[in-house]
Amino acid sequence: MEGQRLVNVIFDLDGTLIDSAPDIRFAVNKVLEENGAAPLDLPTVIGFIGNGTSVLMDKVIAARDLDRERHGALLERLMDFYEGATSRTTLYPGCLDALDTLREAGHRLGLCTNKPLAPARDVLAHFDLARRMDTVYGGDSLPQKKPDPAPLLAAMRDLGGGPTLYVGDSEVDGETAERAGLAFALFTEGYRHVPVAEIPHAHAFDHFDALPDIVAGLRAG
Structure with missing residues (x-):
């Protein structure tokens, strides 16, 4: 339609497209088990998600009073269990349909996550998401991680x-x-740790059925 424009849509992964916290908890608790420490429950692990695996391990170490000097070794073991861990992960309802609707409308899609690239690609392949993404940035793709804007801006340039x-x-x-x-659309059913009102956003939605209309509004604008 005349006056409309295509919009690049870039997604976070954990807590946005996928509910991966059960697999992350599995990997964390395997590390804790190896070190004779008690497991962590799911809400606690969800509270640790968002700033990448290194920060996640910092919080696990603090929660179970592990030796901070072993951070590197513990993180390496976490990644051993984390890579390929997809059996407990699920897609959020309507996610695939929304992605396909956006692609059919001509929009280019990308991914920008703090999840390391290897496990991110594992889960993208597991759910047939890889072919739907035109570019993918993981938490170790660049020296910077979110909330530094560098990975997001790099993904935007790729698109x-x-x-x-x-x-x-x-x-x-x-x-x-x-x-x-950039404009931000907040999926409210993920892993946020503060109220919706405290997160700067242009749009908020609780089901992926709403996303194509949000993008259509931006396109018309």
Whole structure:
């Protein structure tokens, strides 16, 4: 339609497209089991998600009073269990249909997550998401991680620049979009740790059925 424009749509992964906390908890608790420490429950692990695996391990070490000097070794073991862990992960309802609707409308899609690239690609392949993404940035793709805007801006450049919407579930994602100067759509059913009102956003939605209309509104604008 005349006057409309295509919009790049870049997504976070954990807590946005996928509910992966059960697999993350599995990996964390395997490390704790090896070190004679008690397991962590799911709400606690969800509270640790958002700033990448290194920060996650910092919080696990603090929660179970493990030796901080072993952070590197513990993180390496976490990654041993984390890579390929997909059996407990699920897609959020309506996610695939929304992605396909956006692609059919001509929009280019990308991923910008703090999840390390290897496990991110594992889960993308497991759910047939990889072919739907035109670019993918993990937490170790660049020296910077979110909320630094560098990975998000790099993904936007890969998609050709122009109008871009970032879709995420947390205060980290909201800050990243704000620092990148991009519109942000907040998925409210993920892993945020603060109220919706405290996260800067242009749009909020609780089911992926709503996302194509949000993007259509940006396209018309």
